[in-house]
Amino acid sequence: MRPSLLNPLFAPVTSLSGVGPKQDKLFRYLLDRSETPRLVDLLLHLPTNVIDRRARPTIREAIPGTVVTLEVTIDRHRPASPGRSRAPHLVYASDETGDVLLTYFRAKPEYIEKLLPKGEKRFVSGTAQMFDGTLQIVHPDRVVDEEGLAKLPQIDTVYPLTEGLAIGSIRRAMAQALQKLPPLPEWISPEVLRRCKFPPIAEALHRVHEPVELTDILPQNPFWSRLAFDELLAGQLALALVRAQLRRPAGVRNAGDGHLRHKIIDALPYALTNSQQEAAKAIASDLNQPIRMLRLLQGDVGSGKTVVALLAAAAVAETGKQAALMAPTEILARQHIKTIAPLAERAGLRVAILTGREKGKERREIITRLADGEIDLLVGTHALIQDDVVFKSLALAVVDEQHRFGVRERLALTEKGDAVDVLVLSATPIPRTLVLTYFGDMDISELREKPAGRQPIDTRAVADSRTGEIIDAVGRAIKDGKLVYWICPLVEESEAEGIEHLTNATKRFEILQKRFGERVGLVHGQMKGTEKDRVMAQFAAGEIQVLVATTVVEVGVDVPAASIMVIENAERFGLAQLHQLRGRIGRGSEASTCLLLYHEPLTEMSAARLKVIRETTDGFRIAEEDLRLRGEGEVLGTRQSGLPGYRIARPEVHAQLIAQARDEALRIMQSDPKLKGERGEALRCLLYLYERDEALPLIGAG
């Protein structure tokens, strides 16, 4: 299936000279692959920095602190005296303007003497330093003779490293991989190439790995951008292929007269929020269109997505058809059914659950009832897509947390009915600019409001020099019967050797216990599950009033009565994590307080993060600010965390390319939906290179 011209790029890195079985492991680790990486994986590993070796001063002109390439004559060696192996091996060298000292620690004398032969001329490149009034280079990066100089890159690339894998090994492997790059067809349209000033892919790869200018490796420049566009186009095209597959024949309407929905709404112990109503309305209107629904429903945990999903299922049931809700885990599936079952029952909607736990007779019964149309909504896990699970007439598939499911699983569920409408639920707020990247062209509903009755959270940042005052305040709070989370970043001191100000949870627990006695409890990740559950239960019951915890409380804990949270070393947490943590309070009827203890001095970035968290509890705004801050933090040489699933495209740099890639994918789908022509063949190459070929079997051979 894979075009044979790509074969050289899919050869294993171990086929390169200098990459043996030992390096195999290191390259797997470096490139984050579970199997031996291929040359394409290596080539798409882009440099994070460059070293400019173009400065060629004399020794007297050399500026300490800069990288220089000096032309010197080797005068003499002073190896470390035997028995004093910690002393350096010194090499004295000079030119007509002065002397320079080349210093090597823990080096074999024979090796250094061969590298820098006495009386000969050598070119030495490295960072110049001033030491005791003498110019010095410690461990020069490069030492070459006249012949080697011609081949010495003027600009060296720097890659993120893995322990045990030297930068030189990566550069040598990269150079060989570039040599093996086959001529590749152009898959980008001439208009886009012109508009974006993209170079051909071969030029892009060469220029980022063998830069001619320092700026060649910057993500915003055309070389990197071209590769990012390729990656985004591959993603968009794969999504478009799947979407085309999902297109529904005209004429089917899946929403009924509203009688079941009214019953459910009447039975609710609360009023729907405006955004829930809007979402339910948009979904009903989609279901009523003779076009297949593909809608994303986004909202923070606790924003009330489940009831919206239930209303969608009810709309479908009104027409006598069925719905399925697939969650990624057993726990989530059971949580859904717990919320849904009582409401459904009152409306006469028949629901059931099917996970790996339902077995034997129980499972057979569910399957029989499903096939007979006696179940209106089936909630479950992957168990739903097993072959023998057959619906009488599935019309709606609700997929919770879809990015954890692959294309195949999603298709497998929708293929259990005709032209099934699809609703995706996501609890991770994704900025609108990024929704496209993950979900392609989907309609979007957002639940931005918190359900009524939720109290606002007062969030403040306090320097940890005031921890004493905070402890006093906690004392007053527990006298009032309040429940307090106290979050610490680490459990064991040994985890953070050298970072002294990190307060570990155990130590904090001891301090608070001395003060407040029995009312303080501790949970952390190293505790046994049952022990953790016991402490959590005590906290939920109010027997413990201060719960010292590591980030284990981040997920799956619901103690509505807890109304205070202290987060130590808040500057060390990411925005998303702070948001998740804080989401544990503000769930009850009481006003809540979140105190962010930070250690001074704050970096600009940490200060900006804390400001965002103080200002808003809106998960969408926090996600957007997170993206913006990461964009501002774009500094050459720091590794940016990209988009999960994307190696090259950076949301903060290439945001406008996402829409362009989408448009390009749509044009392709209009002109050549089966990727049959010459350009279609080129696009197939693209999908293989970026591992988006999963969608190709859907359209058959080219």
Ligand code: ADP
């Ligand atoms: P999500 O699935 O978005 O994380 P859920 O649907 O589980 O959130 O809802 C969280 C809780 O809020 C549930 O207990 C639900 O009954 C409740 N809830 C949902 N909508 C409202 C509302 N409009 N007003 C009050 N409570 C609501």
Ligand code: MG
């Ligand atoms: Mg739904």
